[in-house]
Amino acid sequence: MTMLSRVNAETISVGTELTCGITVDTNAAWLAAKLTDAGFHVLRHTIVPDHEGDIRDAVRAAAGRATVVVVTGGLGPTADDRTRQGLALAVGRPLVEDPAALAHIHSFFERVQRPMAESNRLQALVPRGASMIENTCGTAPGIRAMIGSCTVHVLPGVPREMRIMFDRSVAPILPVVADRRCVATRTLNCFGASEAHIGEQIADLMAAGREPLVNITAHKAVIRVRIIASGPNPGAAKTAADADAQEVHRRLGPLVFGEGDTMLQDAVATLLISRKRTISIAESCTGGLLSKRLTDVPGSSAYFLGGVIAYADNVKSTLLAVSANVIALHGAVSEAMAKEMAIGCRSMFLSDLSVTTTGIAGPGGGTPEKPVGLVYVGIASARGVEVRKLLLGDRLCRAEIRDRAVKAALNMIRLELM
Secondary structure (H helix, E strand, C coil): CCCCCCEEEEEEEECHHHHCCCCCCCHHHHHHHHHHHCCEEEEEEEEECCCHHHHHHHHHHHHHHCCEEEEECCCCCCCCCCHHHHHHHHHCCCEEECHHHHHHHHHHHHHCCCCCCHHHHHHHEEECCCEEECCCCCCCCEEEEEECCEEEEEECCCHHHHHHHHHHHHHHHHHHHCCCCEEEEEEEEECCCCHHHHHHHCHHHHCCCCCCEEEEEEECCEEEEEEEEEECCHHHHHHHHHHHHHHHHHHHHHHEEEECCCCHHHHHHHHHHHCCCCEEEEECCCCCHHHHHHHHCCCHHHCEEEEEECCCHHHHHHHHCCCHHHHHHHCCCCHHHHHHHHHHHHHHHCCCEEEEEEECCCCCCCCCCCCCCEEEEEEEECCEEEEEEEECCCCCCHHHHHHHHHHHHHHHHHHHHC
């Protein structure tokens, strides 16, 4: 497919807490995905401190390269919030009080029945000729201004406020700006293989210059395959994206567990409900995290019967009927222990499936025979008991080992149900 003319966009995140590394900038990633979906080519993400000269320079530079710039942060009422001053310098016009913005701020404080501080009046200042972007869930209105042919949208840095304002007041005008390029995206989520392995399976789809664009990213052992297709109209773009998604599914098979925002527990919940199966959990090293993930999904009462956090050996023996011989001969972290816990849990709850975890999450407690990162995951069903040994490695911290173990357990459940 021939690449169409691209319309450029950029994001600017304002905050000294961002440049110093105190706070992680999540706004840019969210905005980039939204702008890409709307048909823009996102050129750059820029982070600047709370200094009006830096803000001015960043806005001017971005406006010279892009058709749309989205700025977040620095719209609060305190002395270190300098975005409106930097924007005024960038557009070359003074700040003036916007009556509609001031009325909005007054209205917010009336609704929450709190007195309005005099410093909140600063949030009603906009560069002369600019307009207010309504904020329905906070005190800081946004600002929309033009610099040449570029539209600059300035939004609060609070992620919830920013996202609502973007969807409500910015996104609806973007298709008018980006109508030269229609884009369709698909994101396929995978688990059970490395980024390198998955990359090898779809290497030709990721060739430089190929359309659609296909790339992969890894985050906490979940590999995401993202497809971005262009077309002269929405239908053509969607057809191209769907064709690549179908090919990725064909090549990767059961490694793909869902799309978009789907998490492993969502995929497992869908299978449990559709197959009318129930599940119970017995956890040691994961300390209830597996049960939490399964019950994070709305409607989990349809399949989740209950769980046991069996840390101590006497709890394993008294509640899960693990034999003293298993504890004495094999220890708490062993294949035999995972198997006995799974059988005992399934018998206790009378569930269709029972899943267990036992391991060494660290940072201490490991030995050469049983190192930190060793985890056994057991699953019991009418077909019998399966135990998987995981060697997650001491390079991971405690939280990462527990997270990987839980994801491996969820994937075992998914594959069992499939």
